[in-house]
Amino acid sequence: MSILTVKNLTKQFGGLVANSNIDMDVEKGSITAVIGPNGAGKTTFFNMVTGVYQPTSGDILLNGESIVGLKPHQVTRKGIARTFQNIRLFGAITVLENVMVGMHTHLHGGLFSTIFNLPHVRKEEKEARKEAYRLLEYVGLESLFNEEAQNLPYGAQRKLEIARALATQPKVLLLDEPAAGMNPKETSELTKLIYNMREELDLTIILIEHDMKLVMEISEHIVVLDHGEKIAEGTPDEIRNNQKVIEAYLGKGAAATAS
Amino acid sequence: MIEQVLHTLPQVLIDGLALGAVYAIVALGYTMVYGILELINFAHGEIFMTGAFVGTAILLTFSGLGWITSMPAIITLVLVLIVTSVLTGLLGMGIERVAYRPLRNAPKLITLITAIGISFLLQDLVRFITELKNGNYILTGPNLFNKQIGIEASSILSVFNDASVKSSFFIVLGVAIVMMITLDFFVNRTKWGMAMRAVAQDRETAALMTVNVNKVIALTFFIGSALGGATGVLFAVQYGTIDPYIGFILGLKAFTAAVLGGIGNIRGAMFGGILIGLLEMFAAANLPIVSHGVLGAEYKDVFAFAILIIVLIFKPEGLFGKVTVEKV
Numbered sequence: 001m002s003i004l005t006v007k008n009l010t011k012q013f014g015g016l017v018a019n020s021n022i023d024m025d026v027e028k029g030s031i032t033a034v035i036g037p038n039g040a041g042k043t044t045f046f047n048m049v050t051g052v053y054q055p056t057s058g059d060i061l062l063n064g065e066s067i068v069g070l071k072p073h074q075v076t077r078k079g080i081a082r083t084f085q086n087i088r089l090f091g092a093i094t095v096l097e098n099v100m101v102g103m104h105t106h107l108h109g110g111l112f113s114t115i116f117n118l119p120h121v122r123k124e125e126k127e128a129r130k131e132a133y134r135l136l137e138y139v140g141l142e143s144l145f146n147e148e149a150q151n152l153p154y155g156a157q158r159k160l161e162i163a164r165a166l167a168t169q170p171k172v173l174l175l176d177e178p179a180a181g182m183n184p185k186e187t188s189e190l191t192k193l194i195y196n197m198r199e200e201l202d203l204t205i206i207l208i209e210h211d212m213k214l215v216m217e218i219s220e221h222i223v224v225l226d227h228g229e230k231i232a233e234g235t236p237d238e239i240r241n242n243q244k245v246i247e248a249y250l251g252k253g254a255a256a257t258a259s
Numbered sequence: 260m261i262e263q264v265l266h267t268l269p270q271v272l273i274d275g276l277a278l279g280a281v282y283a284i285v286a287l288g289y290t291m292v293y294g295i296l297e298l299i300n301f302a303h304g305e306i307f308m309t310g311a312f313v314g315t316a317i318l319l320t321f322s323g324l325g326w327i328t329s330m331p332a333i334i335t336l337v338l339v340l341i342v343t344s345v346l347t348g349l350l351g352m353g354i355e356r357v358a359y360r361p362l363r364n365a366p367k368l369i370t371l372i373t374a375i376g377i378s379f380l381l382q383d384l385v386r387f388i389t390e391l392k393n394g395n396y397i398l399t400g401p402n403l404f405n406k407q408i409g410i411e412a413s414s415i416l417s418v419f420n421d422a423s424v425k426s427s428f429f430i431v432l433g434v435a436i437v438m439m440i441t442l443d444f445f446v447n448r449t450k451w452g453m454a455m456r457a458v459a460q461d462r463e464t465a466a467l468m469t470v471n472v473n474k475v476i477a478l479t480f481f482i483g484s485a486l487g488g489a490t491g492v493l494f495a496v497q498y499g500t501i502d503p504y505i506g507f508i509l510g511l512k513a514f515t516a517a518v519l520g521g522i523g524n525i526r527g528a529m530f531g532g533i534l535i536g537l538l539e540m541f542a543a544a545n546l547p548i549v550s551h552g553v554l555g556a557e558y559k560d561v562f563a564f565a566i567l568i569i570v571l572i573f574k575p576e577g578l579f580g581k582v583t584v585e586k587v
Contacts, residue, residue: 050467072466082467090460093453100450101457105469107450125450168469 003028003204004049004080004172009058011044011228018044020228021058026172026221031198031205033215035239036225037248042208043085045225046174049206050082051075062172077105081170083161085177085208091150095141095160098149099132102167132167139163139193155186162193166201173197175207179214187211191218216240224248260548262418267544269412269422272537277428277497279536280435284490285513286520286528287442288351288483294459294523295479297367301374302354304510305381306347306484310491311501312385314343315400316392318495322401332403336430336496343492344485351484352477360473378506386503397502400495404430431493438486439529445482446525455479459523512539512560515567521580530579539563 004026011019019041026032034042047053049060051072060067067075081102090098107124136142139159144152149160158178165173178194179187191214197203209215215222215236222239224232226248232239239245285307292300317339321327327335358377362370386396404427412419446452457465458475466472494509495501516535520527542562546554570578 052463052467071471072463073469073471076467076469084464088461088464090457090464092460093456097453097456101453101465101470102468104450104454121449125448128450164468 001028002026003063004206005061005064006049007059007061009045009048009060010056011041011048011053012056017228019048019055019225022225022230024223024230024233026204026206028204029198029202030221031194031207031219032221032223033219034206034208034223034225035210035212035215036231039227040225040248041228042225043176044228046082046176046206046208049075049174050080073105076168076170079169079171080174081165081168081172082174083158083165083176083178085180087154087157087161089149089157089160089164092148094145095136095147095149095152096129096132096145098160098164099135099167100128102164103128103132106169135163135166136160138166140189155182158182158190159193162197166197170203172204172206175205175209177208177210179209179211187214190214194218263548264545265416265418266420269410269419271540271544273410273422273424273428275537275540276533277431277536278540279533280432281490281494281497281509281532282513282516282536283529283532284435284438284486285510286516286532287439287525288487289510289514290517290520290522290525290528291455291479291483293517294525295455295476296359296363296370298359298370298374299514300359300483301371301510302377302381303351303483303487304506304513305378305385306351306506307487307491307494307509307513308501308503308506309350309381309385310343310347310488311495311505312389312398312491312503313346313488314339314492315398315495315501317342318400318403319398327401327403333430336403336434336492340434340489340492344489347488347491348481348485351480351487354484355477355480360476378510382503382506389503397500399500402499403427403496425497427497431497434489434493438489442482442486443525451475451478508560512563515564519567519570519577521577524577524579527577527579531577535563535567538566 002025006022006024009019009022010017022045034045036042044053048055051067051070051074055068062078062080067078067080070078090101107128133142133145136145139162141156141159141163144156149157152160162175162178175194179190182190194205194207195218198205207219219236222233222236223230224239224242224245231244231248232242234242285303288303288306289300292298292303318327318335321335354377358373359370362373389396389398404425406426408424408426410422410424412422446455454465454470454475455478457468457470458472462472494505512535513532516531517528518531519534520529520531539559539562542559543556546558546562547556
């Protein structure tokens with residue numbers, strides 16, 4: 001059963017076509033990778049799925065329901081969370097609070113009861129703190145909970161972005177280059193984390209990644225974009241031997257020599 | 260000379276604290292909006308002024324109905340504070356919705372000029388309504404707390420002169436402190452406060468974390484304006500006479516306080532406000548003494564702003580601000 005369906009998705013910025021007629025079906029519970037050379041339109045694609053950009057045309061369905069036209073916070077409430085290529089944490093607040101921001105929608109204290117600090121709100125805030133701490137434990141950052149996020153090492157910041165995204169209780173998690181800038185040890189930890197999340201948290205994961213070792217190891221389905229168009233999709237093995245993909249990455253000449 | 264300065268010190272401290280508390284709360288409104296939108300909301304001084312007029316109008320209505328004498332003054336004040344702050348809060352929210360939100364992605368300068376425009380609009384609107392109803396745009400409210408309390412400071416140190424306080428001083432200070440503590444708690448400990456800080460740091464990312472950015476910004480304007488309006492009431496109660504132009508210079512000084520404390524920093528704004536209030540009163544009392552009458556008390560503003568300039572030369576980020584280092 002597909003949880004996310006994308007139909008004829010197109011995004012134009014003036015004369016530039018960033019995404020053109022992309023179709024995609026993402027199986028529930030799968031790990032899908034979106035790959036392609038720089039400038040292929042991968043992040044634009046993520047931005048449309050999360051409501052940051054409105055598509056020029058086409059449709060995005062989450063569990064059969066269109067999410068085109070929704071604002072980013074509404075899309076996230078429907079169950080799509082993401083991390084960012086260039087880390088975008090709230091740098092000046094603590095690690096724990098970063099995760100708690102992600103819980104915003106799941107705390108039910110309305111404005112009125114928050115202002116008057118009614119007991120049920122206080123109880124809920126306390127629960128939220130515990131839950132946030134549990135999420136930090138899950139990604140292995142619990143010892144840093146009281147640090148300001150900007151003081152964290154790079155790899156830890158990437159993990160914190162994942163914890164914060166998990167706090168929104170997503171059904172689909174979009175990871176934009178989660179392994180960028182990580183050393184091999186961190187990358188293998190991350191690989192394990194992505195697997196575990198899928199297994200334990202009942203998540204569907206879509207990732208953009210340039211680390212081909214990670215992509216081939218982890219994903220069941222790969223979609224390849226080039227110049228805003230989908231040029232191939234399939235299993236890792238199919239993609240590895242796809243002529244068009246090799247051309248896109250290495251150029252026609254190289255592809256000819258390779259075969 | 261030092262002796263003369265010390266003579267007046269107790270009175271200076273008392274007056275400075277009352278004025279400083281007013282600056283501090285108005286500064287909060289500037290700093291909150293700046294923190295979240297990077298907009299200097301020049302209309303905020305006028306919200307304060309509108310609050311003072313709305314509060315005074317309610318008080319005058321009450322006294323027309325004869326309620327002032329029959330109700331305990333403190334209950335009257337609390338009632339007026341609540342009604343006024345809700346009204347000015349809604350006013351601030353409305354201004355954001357109508358004038359600032361459509362310009363959210365416009366260059367900062369355009370929003371700034373809009374804010375200045377709104378500020379003139381409010382001044383003239385209040386002036387018009389007041390003149391229509393009252394025949395004169397200068398308004399004097401009923402005196403709620405006018406008991407003079409003597410403080411025998413001379414019994415602490417013989418060099419001090421005795422000071423005197425209007426009983427409204429304690430009310431102003433008390434209400435101001437309650438408002439500041441509540442706000443601090445709200446911003447630091449609740450989910451809406453956390454959402455506010457998240458939006459201040461990165462609006463887009465906050466939206467992707469399920470935070471409704473428009474709601475949070477509207478809320479920020481509501482709280483800032485409600486506090487500003489309530490402070491207007493306190494100002495009217497403490498100083499008696501108001502006109503539609505009190506918001507301008509007071510707003511400017513409150514903004515100075517916000518910059519002094521580090522703009523965007525809530526505790527910094529509180530501290531900056533108190534500091535400017537104290538400095539101003541200190542200068543008003545002592546400039547004539549120190550300069551042997553060359554500089555009169557009216558130079559107090561110059562003094563306050565000179566301090567600001569000196570602080571900013573050595574600490575451009577403000578007293579509590581953080582140095583921002585651009586990572587490359």
